[in-house]
Amino acid sequence: MTATAPPRRAPEAGPDSEKTAAGRRLRPRVAERLRQVGLPYLLLLPALLAELLIHIVPMVFGIVISFKNLTLFYIHHWNSAPWSGFDNYKAAIKIHQPIGQALLHSFWVTLAYTLLSVGLSWLLGTAAAILMQDTFRGRAVLRAIFLVPYALPAYAALITWTFMFQQDTGLVNHVLHDQLHVTSNKPFWLIGDNSFWAMVIVSVWKSWPFAFLALMAGLQNIPRELYEAAAMDGAGVWQQIRKITMPSLRPVNQVLVLVLFLWTFNDFNTPYVMFGQSAPHQADLISIHIYQSSFITWNFGSGSAMSVLLLLFLLLVTAVYLLVTGRKRGEADA
Amino acid sequence: MPRTLRTPAQPSPMAQPRSFVWTRRVVLTLLLLFVLTPVYVMLSSSLKNLQDVQGSFQWIPHGLTVRPYIDIWKTVPLAHYFLNSVIVSVSATAFSVIVAIFAAYGVSRYRFAGRKVFTVTVLSTQMFPGILFLLPLYLIFVNIGNSTGITLNGSRLGLIITYLTFSLPFSIWMLVGYFDSIPRDLDEAAKVDGCGPFGALFRVVVPAAIPGIVAVSVYAFMTAWGEVLFASVMTNSSTRTLAVGLREYATQNDVYWNQVMAASLVVSVPVVAGFLLLQRYLVAGLTAGAVK
Numbered sequence A: 001m002t003a004t005a006p007p008r009r010a011p012e013a014g015p016d017s018e019k020t021a022a023g024r025r026l027r028p029r030v031a032e033r034l035r036q037v038g039l040p041y042l043l044l045l046p047a048l049l050a051e052l053l054i055h056i057v058p059m060v061f062g063i064v065i066s067f068k069n070l071t072l073f074y075i076h077h078w079n080s081a082p083w084s085g086f087d088n089y090k091a092a093i094k095i096h097q098p099i100g101q102a103l104l105h106s107f108w109v110t111l112a113y114t115l116l117s118v119g120l121s122w123l124l125g126t127a128a129a130i131l132m133q134d135t136f137r138g139r140a141v142l143r144a145i146f147l148v149p150y151a152l153p154a155y156a157a158l159i160t161w162t163f164m165f166q167q168d169t170g171l172v173n174h175v176l177h178d179q180l181h182v183t184s185n186k187p188f189w190l191i192g193d194n195s196f197w198a199m200v201i202v203s204v205w206k207s208w209p210f211a212f213l214a215l216m217a218g219l220q221n222i223p224r225e226l227y228e229a230a231a232m233d234g235a236g237v238w239q240q241i242r243k244i245t246m247p248s249l250r251p252v253n254q255v256l257v258l259v260l261f262l263w264t265f266n267d268f269n270t271p272y273v274m275f276g277q278s279a280p281h282q283a284d285l286i287s288i289h290i291y292q293s294s295f296i297t298w299n300f301g302s303g304s305a306m307s308v309l310l311l312l313f314l315l316l317v318t319a320v321y322l323l324v325t326g327r328k329r330g331e332a333d334a
Numbered sequence B: 001m002p003r004t005l006r007t008p009a010q011p012s013p014m015a016q017p018r019s020f021v022w023t024r025r026v027v028l029t030l031l032l033l034f035v036l037t038p039v040y041v042m043l044s045s046s047l048k049n050l051q052d053v054q055g056s057f058q059w060i061p062h063g064l065t066v067r068p069y070i071d072i073w074k075t076v077p078l079a080h081y082f083l084n085s086v087i088v089s090v091s092a093t094a095f096s097v098i099v100a101i102f103a104a105y106g107v108s109r110y111r112f113a114g115r116k117v118f119t120v121t122v123l124s125t126q127m128f129p130g131i132l133f134l135l136p137l138y139l140i141f142v143n144i145g146n147s148t149g150i151t152l153n154g155s156r157l158g159l160i161i162t163y164l165t166f167s168l169p170f171s172i173w174m175l176v177g178y179f180d181s182i183p184r185d186l187d188e189a190a191k192v193d194g195c196g197p198f199g200a201l202f203r204v205v206v207p208a209a210i211p212g213i214v215a216v217s218v219y220a221f222m223t224a225w226g227e228v229l230f231a232s233v234m235t236n237s238s239t240r241t242l243a244v245g246l247r248e249y250a251t252q253n254d255v256y257w258n259q260v261m262a263a264s265l266v267v268s269v270p271v272v273a274g275f276l277l278l279q280r281y282l283v284a285g286l287t288a289g290a291v292k
Helices: A021-026 A029-065 A087-093 A098-131 A139-146 A154-164 A171-179 A194-219 A224-232 A237-248 A250-265 A269-275 A286-296 A300-325 B018-045 B050-054 B067-075 B078-109 B115-127 B130-148 B156-180 B184-192 B197-208 B210-225 B229-234 B242-249 B257-290
Strands: none
Touching: A029 A300, A029 B078, A029 B115, A029 B130, A029 B156, A087 A098, A087 A300, A098 A194, A098 A250, A098 A286, A098 B018, A139 A194, A139 B018, A139 B257, A154 A171, A154 A194, A154 A269, A154 B018, A154 B242, A154 B257, A194 A250, A194 A269, A194 B018, A194 B257, A224 A237, A237 A250, A237 B018, A250 A300, A250 B115, A269 A286, A269 B229, A286 A300, A286 B130, A286 B229, A300 B115, A300 B130, B018 B257, B050 B257, B067 B078, B067 B257, B078 B115, B078 B156, B078 B197, B078 B210, B078 B242, B078 B257, B115 B156, B130 B229, B156 B210, B156 B229, B184 B197, B197 B210, B210 B257, B229 B242, B242 B257
């Protein structure tokens, strides 16, 4: 897109702009033109201001901090914190030094967690949406129940899962050990290797309903005539799903998978509520890792540098993803 | 619960084969178990005695008690946190929806330079890791407080402003889709009748887009009600919200799980009830906005 005209405040645009024709003739046309041009910008102004204050300015500020040696000592006069050039970045990407090593490990954990969670959530959401496309008795009730994990406040659901994963009093070990006798003893789920899998299960439970919701909305837009035509040609249900439903869902899937990926990769709530301030090594997601290296050790410069690296990675992934999946939705202006 | 198949209300293109019906039964039953197990645990444990939750987990409670529901208010100042959450979430939702309505109206009804840039920028903020602007925002709030005396850090106002931007991108996007589906002739007619652009917005477009606005409000409220990261850094003991307050049950010497579950249930009821009542709007809103 071309550059934007600077948003000019309209001289006056508001509820009082209901002018009579006579009054309008008296005003020079320039002012009228200006009002026409300025109005959309005026409408966007509140949203722009809010975004600037909370997202844009802090982000620029964060990039500045990442080049500083900002510790607790400078917190109230951060301007005077000494510049440190690329030191924070160097420390973060030196993979043979403790800081870089820990960050790289955290990155791999997060990547594995995200791929597993998004893949499974997408699979469950797709299966449920397609199976519930046609009416059957209890469909509406079932649909409402399936959306409950999405509606529950994250921390309430997470704390319930934490209780279920308790080693001695939890449901999971009661089922596995006392009822099914699958395990010889009661394993720990919130520390050690199992913590990663516990986190993945909880993440899928939380995010598949969103996939289900989005895909259900997408399914409603597939014209029934397509199915009827396919049935005429003798295509069975399974073939219809493969030949009509899946291709029609492609635009929804494109956005859905990306959104799920970004949300899951940045997920903070799950480890924070399940493990508290220090996640086990095997479940050290990147957001909690950065949180700890900033707020626990009060080294904001280092934490900001890691955040910027994370953002760059996400930008890269998004750009590549959009290029690969191809913007086939030929909408000149969306 | 066995679900017998009934002939669909709408004319189905063809009878479904048995394989499809059985796949549906099995898959949906498994999903139902997966979804409802934590809900059952929350509900049943919140009605158990303390001994019951301190021993090995039991599917069937030995005895039911409502004590946990009485005790939760004393163990932690839950009512206070509840009030904070309500104030913050309701205010953030109201502001967010109003701001989104104006912005979506501008994007939907006007062609202007930078329209696409605005949409892309606003949507791209969704991908920022919260942790990236948590630190700077915290410092900005602290510094604004030091220089102007407006306390944003640790105050409800700071949290409200923060939360309203969290739901804004998605809300604007959904409302643009909704407004686009409302015929322009309607606002043109209103303008001919002497309404200004704002008159057209409030008298014609908004009333026609009520389902979309309800959907966006539910979404904004859920976002604010469930946020943990910023609440954990930007609140103090007097402005603490439920998201942070609920953790205090676990910091006691021994965790009373029946109370934790009772509290979880209490904080979930407003959101889940509202969501279930309004979910059809949400689906409709998504259908209009998402797939363009």
